[in-house]
Amino acid sequence: MSLAEPAALPRATSAAPRLHVLKRFTAGFTASLPAYLLLLPSLVFLALFTYGAMGRVLIDALYQRTTPKAPVRFIGLDNVSAVLADPAFTGVNNLIYAVGTAIPSIGLALLFALALSRTSAVTSALRAALFLPVLIPMVAASALFLFIFLPNVGLLDSYIGRLLPVLPNWLGDPDIALSAIMVITIWKNAGYHMLFFLAGLQAVPEDVMEAAHLDGAGPFQRLRYIILPELKPTFLFVTVIATLNAVTQVDHVFVLTQGGPSNSTNLVLFYIYQQAVEHYDVGKASAATLLTLAALMGLTALSFRTLADRESGP
Amino acid sequence: MLFPRRLMLGLAIAGTLAGALAFPALAGEGPTEIDLFFPVPVDGKLARDMGTLMKEFNETHPEVKATAVYTGSYDDTLIKTRAAIKAGKPPSAVIMSANFLLDMQIENELTNLDPLIAADGTTKEKFLGQFFPALQGNAVINRSVYGVPFHNSTPLLYINADQAKEAGLDPNKPPQTWAELTEWAKKLTKREGDKVMRWGIAIPCAYDYCGWMMETLTMSNGGRYYNEEFGGEVYYDTPSMLGALTWWNDLIFKHKVHAPGATPGPAVSTSFISGNAAMMMLSTGSLTYVRDNAKFSYKVAFIPRNVRNAVPIGGASLIIPPGLEADKQKAAWTLIKWMTSPEKSGWWSRATGYFAPNMAAYKTPDMVDFLNKNPDAKTAVEQLDVAKPWFATYKTVPVRKNLEDEVMLVLNGKKQPKDALTAAQKAADETLKPYNAETSLKLP
Known part of the structure; x- marks a missing residue:
């Protein structure tokens, strides 16, 4: 994106x-x-x-081509049902991934934005530092993390290794691999989302804040009753961006795990790629694409409506 | 003063224009431009060596201009080659993982090399006779030649000799059987309380490597992995493979001498180099990397047996995709013959650690010299006597992944070997079903 x-x-x-x-x-x-x-x-x-x-x-998506010698056959919705029946195509991974990356990265972004909302030389430098991961291409970032996650000798293990008896195999253990992938995404996206919150904070009306000050509202009350409600459109927008990113970003899966081990990091987009280029099954890949597109369009329509409602409201 | 300068400028522009106009005419008579797709599947500086090789070819063959295009791993190279064929712009030659040839032939993505061999006035038998017999199984399909072996490997057992001596083991008498290897691994594993400071052995498991290691262990346990004569069958749910996977599982969970989880090849070689793993099973292709980077003395040995000594070959063959213009095909064939000649074959072997498929390479003076200095390079060649073809089926990659995904679950302690292999067999049968429907199950 x-x-x-x-x-x-x-x-x-x-x-x-x-x-x-x-x-x-x-x-x-x-x-x-x-x-x-x-x-x-x-x-x-x-x-x-x-x-x-x-x-x-x-x-x-409506046709099946099994082998080059077999004729292309019309099979209607069989591809779609085959994809839905495939254990590798569970939305579950994507759901965990979407929720597990969106919430922490948005939370962190809000925290950063609140902490750095006033402009000074120090906050500018810190903003730049937090924004830096956004500027690194995902593939390059993943390649970096490949070394960080390397079992036994990687950066992570050489520090944590002193504390644990058996070192976790960050990318080789199906229980941990998806979380490892999620950490990279959060690290990479938090700074990007921070940018929107910083912009949103500029729009919080100064006079309302002053009035709250005069009425004796503490920092927490100001956050709870003024800043967060004012940031609502930003929240909606960032949530949409984060969710779309969760579906459309798979560069790190390509570089780090290729969907493995045992499909534990197989996200929908990677599944489509696998079906198309590894299994050579264009029908199934197209069916999976359709399902993903439908989900994405539903999501986008929903969020646009919410945004439009918001805009046309008082 | 101004005038001549302007005149010169005008002349220069005119000259450029004339050159541009004349260029298309020249291009027709210039060298035939061909692309070679090449993967880098192992550690080391293969890409730079490939550049050196291409430069030399272009200098000695003015009629051809070959460009080497780096295409990632073996799996990526297959994908990119297929995409290029589909787009109607196939590369002129590809260094293709030797076990993808059958799948590509089934999909009509290979040029039959028989006519090119015949046009050179030689016979198939004579042409193939240059290469080690173990390599021919993956290059010949239905008695036609589809690939020329370029660099090949077998898995080896690498031993950190210093650590072995320290543990009271004789690195000159490496373990011959699984039982001996298990003993060695136990002695070489170093613990401090519950914490493992050094693993006895590391065996890689990532997509591609994992399937190859499973074939290695299965073959040394007497098994076959797949049907060598027919691309529609694999033998996952068999005693030989069950024994292989159970042993691997035991090394991790029973003997605790192998790190749990699936470890990719580069992580295994890094562990070995840094002294974190005392032994490893890895391709011959990593030998040069180990030789250049190990700060300790090391030994290489045959893969130990449980039932018999047997290993699969690995590595790649040169292929020509279909649909090329005649002059490009001819140029590609010239390049292939040059690259697989004894001298070049030997040079590439010394640069990379792969063994040279061309038997005559081992009679060249450079190679004799090299082997005297580096006797470890001999082991892989000697092991060729017991080497067998690499698994190749219809849809090789998905069928292999059907097994690998299950093996990864076992290595992580999530599944028992027997259940995993039953599931892998079922999944693979499903993947192979369309092919069987058109071949073995298509009855009159």
């Missing part, structure tokens, strides 16, 4: 321009022609690279 994307999201929700175009379309095609012509280039590219691909996935 790039830095530029979130800024564009809230704007896209307003439904007014589309209605407007529709009205003009009924009024006269000629009048709207230039608009369509102007839209044409982006429509062509959208059709080619977004909707075309999605349509292709939809079609592929």
Whole structure:
């Protein structure tokens, strides 16, 4: 997820321009022609690279190709049910991963933002330090952690090793591997989320805070009754970003565990990749893609509605 | 003053333009440009050595310009090659893990090399005769040649000789059987109270390596792992594999001489180099890395047996994907023959630690010299006498992962060997089902 994307999201929700175009379309095609012509280039590219691909996935999901010699067979929804029946495709890993990365990283981000909300030379330096992990590409960060997690001789073990009798095999134990992956994600995303909270804190009205001060509200009361309610839209937005990240980021899984050991770190996106390139099963990969897309779209629609409600509210 | 300068500038631009216009015409007669995909599956500086090799080839073959493209692990190289074939831009040659050839042949992703061999005026038997017999099983499918062995390996037992001596063991008489190895591992494990300071033995288990080690242990326990003649069968739920996995499990949980959990290859070699593991089972391909980095004296030995001495081969063959233009195919074949010639084969072997598949390489003066100086490099070649082909089935990678996922559960103490192998067999049978439906179970 790039830095530029979130800024564009809230704007896209307003439904007014589309209605407007529709009205003009009924009024006269000629009048709207230039608009369509102007839209044409982006429509062509959208059709080619977004909707075309999605349509292709939809079609592929309905067919089965077992071996190169066997003909491609129409099997309807069998691929979808096969994916749902596959123990490797449990949403459970993703759910644990999403919840286990979103909540701690948002909590940490809020803590950092509250602590560093005033601008001074020291806080600027600290902000930069906390933001640093965001600037490291996920693959590079994972490669770093590969050495940190190395059993017996890694950075982590050489410190913790003095305390424990048998050292945990961080990436080789199915009970720990997912948590290890989650730690990297939290480390990497907390600084990114902090940025949104810092922005959100700027929007907390100064006069309300002053009034609370005069009324004798303590720091905790100010946090509980003024700052947190004012940050609600930021919370919603960051939660959406964090959840989407949990589904769309798998670079560290590729580098560190490849879904293993025993599928304990197999996230949905990695599963799709496995089906497509390792098992050579395009049908099943497409079916899994469809399921993931549906879940993502549902999630996005839900969050946009919540955001829109919020915007149109008082 | 200004005028000549402007004139020169104009001339320069005109010259560039003319050059650009003339370039397409020149390109037709220039060297044939070919790509070689190569993986780096083991420790060491293989990528740099590959650069040296390509430079030499291009200098001695002006009609071809070969570029080596690094493509990650063996598994990644398969994926990237398949993607390139699908995209209609196949590489001209690939160093492909030797056990993927069958799967690729089933998927129509290999060029049959028989016509190229015949065009050179030689016979299949004569061509294959250059290579060690153990390597031919993975290169020949349905009596046609599909791959040329390039660098090969067998698993070896590496022993930290200093630590062995310290424990009262003679590193010149390495363990021959599983029983002896278990004894050695027990003596070499160092504890302080409950805390293990040094493990007796380390055996790698990560995707790819894990399956190979399971084949190693199963074969030395008398087993086969897979059907060498037919790509639709694996033998996971068998006594030979059960014995192999149970022994591995015992090393961890009963004898407590092997660290629990699945440890990837690089972590195993790092443990050995840093003295944290006194013995390890690892590919010959890591030999140069160990030789360059070990600050202690070490020994290499055959993989100990329980029933018989037998190991699978590992390593890679050179293949040519289908759908290439004739001139590229010809250039790729020239490159392949050059790379597998005795001199180059020997050079690559010395640089990497893999053994040279071309038997004549061991008669070149450089190689004789090298073996006199590094007698440890001989062990892998001697072990070839008992080597067998590497497992290769329809959908090799998923079928292998069906086993590996279960083995990882056992190594982590989550499952008993018997249950794990039953589950692995069931999963693998399911993966192989479509192929069997079209071959062994397609009845008149």
